[in-house]
Amino acid sequence: MGQTRGMSATVPTSTIDRLATRRSERELLGQLHGAPEARFLVLAGARAAISSSEDRRQASVRWFAADELARLKISTADALFLGGDRKTFSGRFAVALGDAEAEAHADALAPLVDLRSLLTQGVLAQEDFSLLAEAKMLSAWHETAKYCGRCGGKTQGRDGGWKVACTQCGAEQFPRVDPCVIMLVTHGENCILAHEPRFPEKMYSTLAGFVEPGEDIRSAVRRETLEEVGVPIGDVAFFGSQPWPFQHSLMIGCTAAALSDTITIDRKEIDDARWFGRSEVRDMLAMKHPRGLFVPGGHAIAHAMIRRWAEET
Numbered sequence: 136m137g138q139t140r141g142m143s144a145t146v147p148t149s150t151i152d153r154l155a156t157r158r159s160e161r162e163l164l165g166q167l168h169g170a171p172e173a174r175f176l177v178l179a180g181a182r183a184a185i186s187s188s189e190d191r192r193q194a195s196v197r198w199f200a201a202d203e204l205a206r207l208k209i210s211t212a213d214a215l216f217l218g219g220d221r222k223t224f225s226g227r228f229a230v231a232l233g234d235a236e237a238e239a240h241a242d243a244l245a246p247l248v249d250l251r252s253l254l255t256q257g258v259l260a261q262e263d264f265s266l267l268a269e270a271k272m273l274s275a276w277h278e279t280a281k282y283c284g285r286c287g288g289k290t291q292g293r294d295g296g297w298k299v300a301c302t303q304c305g306a307e308q309f310p311r312v313d314p315c316v317i318m319l320v321t322h323g324e325n326c327i328l329a330h331e332p333r334f335p336e337k338m339y340s341t342l343a344g345f346v347e348p349g350e351d352i353r354s355a356v357r358r359e360t361l362e363e364v365g366v367p368i369g370d371v372a373f374f375g376s377q378p379w380p381f382q383h384s385l386m387i388g389c390t391a392a393a394l395s396d397t398i399t400i401d402r403k404e405i406d407d408a409r410w411f412g413r414s415e416v417r418d419m420l421a422m423k424h425p426r427g428l429f430v431p432g433g434h435a436i437a438h439a440m441i442r443r444w445a446e447e448t
């Protein structure tokens with residue numbers, strides 16, 4: 136790995152302490168949960184209840200008091216513990232609703248906005264996105280951790296939702312995070328951007344892929360780049376990282392120096408990839424590309440990596 140280069144867009148100014156070492160204190164969690172100062176965010180699948188400015192250019196997490204949710208008959212009994220406010224020490228929790236329940240309360244919770252749009256539009260403060268990512272990744276994990284992987288018994292949530300234990304054999308499971316490499320491949324004054332079938336038409340982004348068991352980050356960058364575009368990689372440098380709650384990934388951003396400029400596309404994964412020069416990428420960032428091509432927007436780490444490179448002279 137090369138030197139660490141900070142990325143301002145992902146530096147959190149955290150006002151909430153996760154209190155990770157104290158989650159197992161049942162009495163403390165009970166007190167924080169029962170106090171009138173406790174606040175709850177509400178998720179419905181990949182959508183979150185937010186407050187939005189009138190022009191919709193800024194949004195923040197919408198925090199509910201327990202009595203507001205009680206009036207809506209939304210239970211906070213299984214709320215997931217996110218942490219405590221550093222100043223007031225009031226507890227912060229997440230309530231995850233099923234589709235039917237979310238539909239029943241759609242008016243009271245509006246606007247319920249898709250996390251991916253919130254991220255790509257860049258309307259949320261970094262800390263708010265991190266809290267929603269924390270809540271979404273935890274709640275999505277609970278959907279798949281209802282039964283024990285060892286004996287098939289039912290599991291029960293513990294530690295504010297940060298682990299489940301089997302009611303039959305006692306085996307414990309913890310939330311998982313899947314590491315994923317995302318790399319800006321450069322060669323001289325050009326970089327590789329690719330279009331995947333699932334992308335919006337005309338959007339090009341950096342290459343990405345999952346880290347495999349037993350693999351280090353640099354090897355994953357080299358393997359994925361070779362697989363997707365047939366380009367061998369020399370130096371790999373760490374850029375920054377970002378939680379990616381679709382489903383539960385951690386994006387590890389790297390810059391990667393290509394040893395060859397010949398691209399051979401793997402059509403199973405991507406439908407187009409080519410070299411882009413800095414001025415063309417600057418046009419894409421400014422939404423002024425003659426053919427309407429653009430790059431991911433907002434707080435996506437791909438955007439930060441592409442912008443950093445395009446603005447280097």
Ligand SMILES: [Zn+2]
Pocket residue numbers: 283284285286287288301302303304305306
């Ligand atoms: Zn079990």
